[in-house]
């Protein structure tokens with residue numbers, strides 16, 4: 047084949063029997079559930095462009111982050127501007143909040159978006175160069191209830207979708223001041239073993255030592271075993287906030303574990319951070335993650351407002367549902383497939399379909415005029431509930447014989463009663 051997709055991207059097709067997660071009916075199911083849950087929690091949709099000026103991400107996600115330093119799809123447009131395909135949703139949403147003056151009307155803004163994100167990552171199962179996120183962001187509340195509500199929301203969404211086995215990991219990374227102190231303590235601790243650290247961690251030692259905690263190298267992890275904990279470096283306020291978030295989660299009986307090594311790879315976070323991993327997903331098993339980012343709106347030129355949010359990767363969510371054998375809806379199908387025989391029947395059926403659709407009945411007809419066997423084979427494939435052959439007899443009697451494709455049974459109904467029968 048001459049034209050093939052570049053690595054790391056994929057098509058979503060109506061029904062893929064081999065890679066089921068690429069089936070659009072499953073994406074629709076997830077998106078529908080997302081819309082139900084976001085509505086329950088009072089969040090409203092926002093849609094921002096797929097590209098932004100590059101410095102939005104450099105400024106917010108951070109120069110030393112993997113996303114900015116290695117993974118952005120950046121290009122110069124014909125007007126000599128540096129633009130970047132959005133690698134994540136938080137910075138664009140906050141840019142839009144400021145640019146549209148949304149907080150002038152109310153300082154509280156509860157927003158979500160669903161859409162593609164772009165990162166030049168090593169492409170492999172669960173990691174794509176175009177992936178899709180639900181990004182949920184709440185502006186204006188600094189209280190721990192807002193952190194806990196978002197964790198409750200993502201947990202509720204996963205449960206409603208059918209994810210059974212997941213783990214919520216929670217941490218607090220405090221204020222920038224707390225982190226400065228912790229950074230020094232961590233560097234002091236690692237200094238003696240700096241030469242034994244992995245190459246990546248050695249680089250991070252000076253630029254972003256907290257990210258060493260995230261290292262996948264078993265040797266790094268061993269060296270970190272006795273490392274100081276960020277939780278011992280939180281000030282009283284941060285500690286209070288973190289304790290309250292935990293109390294609220296316990297109050298709602300949401301299970302979580304504290305992971306004091308969880309720091310997140312984006313620079314804008316403070317206080318609460320969390321990640322949710324799913325069982326049976328393989329190496330890239332983080333399905334959702336988020337945290338508080340109180341300084342970001344101000345850094346982007348807006349008011350000094352607190353904010354907290356999360357994002358979840360839809361590919362990984364659908365793959366988890368399939369791997370955990372969740373109960374999922376079947377592909378959508380039509381109620382009726384009509385097979386007209388002859389020109390007069392064809393003309394009649396064309397109007398009949400139009401009328402049925404006005405009554406919210408999904409129905410189709412054959413336009414090909416191929417041999418009956420072939421048309422019925424197609425009807426079988428599209429998995430319609432009923433089929434009906436419509437010829438001169440039906441035209442005269444205004445009676446139609448509906449064949450139930452699942453049971454094979456036939457029932458004759460008058461055209462007048464057709465809509466009622468199909469809706470039953």
Ligand code: HAM
Pocket residue numbers: 133134135136137165167172173174175176177178179181182183312332333334335336337339354355356357358359360361362
């Ligand atoms: P993130 O952890 O970079 O956070 O991404 C969120 C989720 O997107 C991940 O947990 C994962 O499920 C999915 N994801 C990320 N990269 C890929 C990829 N290459 N392929 C497949 N899935 C991927 C953020 O983006 C933050 N904006 C989250 C946030 C919102 N924090 C506060 N508000």
